[in-house]
Amino acid sequence: MVRSYIPLNSLRAFEAAARQLSFTKAAIELNVTHAAISQQVKALEQRLNCRLFIRISRGLVLTTEGENLLPILNDSFDRIADTLDRFSAGIIREKVRVGVVGTFATGYLLSRLRDFQQHSPHVDILLSTHNNRVDVVAEGLDYAIRYGNGAWHGTESQFLCDAPLAPLCAPSLAKDLRHPTDLQRFMLLRSYRRDEWSAWFAAAGGLYLHLPSK
DSSP, X not given: OOOOOOOXXXXXXXXXXXXXXXXXXXXXXXXXXXXXXXXXXXHHHHHHTSOOEEEETTEEEEOHHHHHHHXXXXXXXXXXXXXXXXXXXXXXXXXXXXXXXXXXXXXXIGGXXXXXXXXXXXXXXXXXXXXXXXXXXXXTOSEEEOSSOSOOTTOOOOOOOOOOOOOOOOHHHHTTOOSGGGGGGSOXXXXXXXXXXXXXXXXXXXXXXXXXXX
C-alpha cells in the first residue's frame, strides 16, 4: 500500500508552535525563521481545511482541531525520538520493563542480571518492585514476576520455579517449638497472600486449623 504524503515539516512546525503557543519560540527551537513557521502552519491548515490556531492579542490559542491534533503528534514524535535513541553502534536497543516482588528481586534476580547483560548487551532491563496484584497494562510492564498459581485474569503466565516458604520467629520462641501444631498457641503473621500458612502446614505435615493470623 502506498502511504499518502505526510507533510512532516508542517507537522513539526505546528507541534512546536502548539506546544509552546508561540511561533517565535517554535522558530528558535527548530532553528528557522518566524516566517517559516507561519508558512508551514498555514500550509498544514490548508491541507486539513481547518484552522489550528486563533491569534489573540496575548498570543495563540489552539482551536478544537488543534487541540485534537497536538497530543497525537506529541506521542508520535516522542516515539520516533525514543526509537532513534535506542540505536547504538547500528543495533537497536530494546527496553524491557519488568515488575517483580521485592524478595525475588533481591534474593534471586539482581545477582543474575550481570550475566544477562553480558549475553544481551542491547537489552536494557528496567526493574520496578511491586507486591500487588498483576496488572501489566496499568503498571506499564512487559512482564511481571509474582508469587501465586498463575491464574490471573487477562494474563498469560508461565511457571518459573517453586518458592521456599519458611516460618520465622524470635529465637526465644523457637526453642519451645517441636511440631507444627505448637504454632496454635501464637498469633500468626502473614503477607498479603492468604494461602501461605495453609501451604506451609500442608508441606510440614501438620493440620491447618485456621489459626488466627494478621
